[in-house]
Amino acid sequence: MRLLVTGATGKVGQAFLPAFLQEPRFAGWGVVALCNNRVIEAGDRLSVVKGSVADPDVVSVALSGVTHVLHLAAVKETPDQAIDVALKGLYLLLDHFCRKGDARQFILLSGDCVVGHIFQDYPEPITEQSPRKAYPGAYALTKVLEEVMIEQVGIQSGLNWTTLRAPWIMEKDDFRQAFALGEEQFGGPPWSALLDPARHQRLREGRCFPVMRDAQGGYLKRSFIHVDDLVRAILSSIDNAKAFGQLFNIAMNEPVDYGRVSERVRAVGGLEPADIETSFHSNWLDNSKARKILGWRPEIDLDGLVERAWTYQRAADDPRIVWYPG
Template sequence: MRLLVTGATGKVGQAFLPAFLREPRFADWSVVALCNNRVIDAADRLSVVKGSVADQDVVSAALSGVTHVLHLAAVKETPDQAIDVALKGLYLLLDRFCQLEDARQFILLSGDCVVGHIFQDYPEPITEQSPRRAYPGVYALTKVLEEVMIEQVGIQSGLNWTTLRAPWIMEKDDFRQAFAFGGEQFGGPPWSTLLDPQRHEQIRAGGYFPAMRDARGSYLKRSFIHVDDLVRAILSSIDNPQAFGQLFNIAMDEPIDYGRVSERVKTVAGLEPADIETPFHSNWLDNSKARKILGWRPEIDLDRLVERAWNYRRAADDPRIIWYPG
């Protein structure tokens, strides 16, 4: 068997490749990594093809001898690249892959942006049957179109596809930096969009933790997943007939409650909670289907997520990386 991985140099790809290569179930598999902006070194059982997924010749070369594809490559709010990478790239991969005699499975990594996460209000837990309702922006739109494209190609061609829909993916100190008030903040929303300058400075300088409230006044609840748990879900899906033709939510068992986070951080780091009103909605990405069908369950809960993030210290050769433009 031969697995093609796109986006192999990204956050998920860099965690996935070593886990895959040391997994006994895949000991006789080879891997080809399709890289563009960043390139990894070839190694035993691992070859590298450099180029864009929007280039049909590059895609054809990368798919030579491939039986499985794991499509991780993505761009964020970059309209000039979104169509090429997200849509043309995926189309070329699917079209060429479906023509291969030994094509067995195509796995797509999607995100909870397709259901709008905190931007859209859902009255019940979000399952795989919940309507797609993207939040504003090109990234969420392209992810919706990717999910639909792979499903429809499956209908047209009989392709064995699997889509894993993940919420905000954490590693190292990401979770701590997501709540930072300076330029080191990871992700969003930018505090300047929620706080006036005086309040922003007061909280930033005073040793506080941002305890966001949702549109109803309760503490915000939002789904997360640690990259290690996501990698285990991917490994559980590869060449698994139970996963063929299926969409799975891959998230923690419960969404993170920002009130509970503030309590844990006060204990761990001594930061006082500072309530921040927001227009966002609390949502719950239901992972029941993945737990039942894949036999997968996340291992990293709120306590372990906080512990890992607040205890992690970056070395000089471990800078924070923006994994995608935008």
């Protein structure tokens, strides 16, 4: 068996590759990493192909001998690259892969942007059957089209596909930096867009922790997943017949309640909560299907997210990386 991984140098790819290579179930497998802007070193079981997924010749070379594909490559709010990477790239991978006689499974990593996470209102937990309602922007739109494309190719060609839909992916001190009030904030929405300049400055100068309220006035609830739990879900899906032709939500068992976060951060870091009114909607990405069919369960809960993020110390050779803008 041979697995092709796109986006191998990204956040998920860097966590996945060593876990895959160390997993006894895949001891006899080879891996090929398709890299473009960043390149990793080849190893005993790991080969590297450099080039773009939008180049049919590169895709053809990368798929040589491949039986399984894990498509992690993505761009976010970069419209000039969105068509090439998200649509043309996925189309070429699927088209070439489906022509292979030994093609066994194609796994796509998607995101909860396809259901609009905090931008769209859902009156009940979001399951795999909930309607797709992308929030504004190129990234969410392309992810919706990716999910539909792989499903339809499966219908047309009989391809064994699997889509894993993840919410905001955390590693290292990401969760702490998501609440940072200064330039070091990770992700969004930026606090400068939610606060008037004077209050934003006051909160930055004090030992304050921003706590978003949702459109109904309660504490915002939003789904997260730690990269380690996501990697375990991917490993559970590879060459698993139960995952063929299936879409799975891969999220924590419960959404993160920003009010509970503020309580834990006050205990851990001594920061005082500061409520911020927003028009966002609380959501719950339901992972029941993945737990039942894959036998997967997330191990890192809210306490684990807070503990890992607030105790993590970055070394000088471990700079924060913006994997893609937006």
